[in-house]
Amino acid sequence: MTAPWAAGDDPQVYSVARSADVVQIRQVIRALAQQCRLSLVDQTKMITAASELARNTLTYGGGGTVSAGVVSDASKRGVAAVFEDSGPGIADVDQAMTDGWTSGGGLGLGLSGARRLVDDFRLHTVPGEGTTVTIIKWAR
């Protein structure tokens, strides 16, 4: 999978090993979203999606990293975040993307809900090796 970052736009990498790290990821994404001048609603959606995915990385992936930064294409800028873990992976992606389905004790809204809240959503998972989720929210 290609990383969303352009040359010179290297992202910062943050560890997700403890519950407090999820709070930090929310703050990092908030700062980036404000930097990109996302609308208040879009900021809120992006931070919420990042919170869901960071918690997934911690709970289901056994911890991992989040790379976050600003991305741009020809006409627009946005915030991107890549959530990576070396956990068990997802055996059935369609099932995992279904509202209400959970392998843990959650509500089953993390993955499916996060996808609805962002503009670009890519999931790459290999059972036994880990999961990578990439999300982008573009400024309008």
Add this chain to the structure above:
Amino acid sequence: MSDRIPILRIGDILLVSVQFDLEDQTVLNLQEDLAEQIVAKSAQGVVIDISALEIVDSFVGRMLATVAAISRVLDARTVVVGMRPAVAITLVELGLSLGGVSTALDLEKGLAKLRRPASSASQ
């Protein structure tokens, strides 16, 4: 780190104002503390003010729904007040409509809602 959020009592109502971005364990602590305090203080109502919260994700959303259900079982009613418009939009799009949770736009309206008979305050 597991901070605890203060629970204030006004008459037979418990008031919680969430003032900072919560770690998951703090959310769970609040849930337990509220259940204990409802019984210890014989509270009839709980008001949770989330006007300072910039986001409510599924974890916090579930806590709000759980507290509402717990208080119902303990013969009290919960009203969530002060949700920001952007938070409401995001929660619904996330897939959490908080069906069983009573809400009000601000603290004053929330307290008024708790003073009304249960039948008219259920929604």
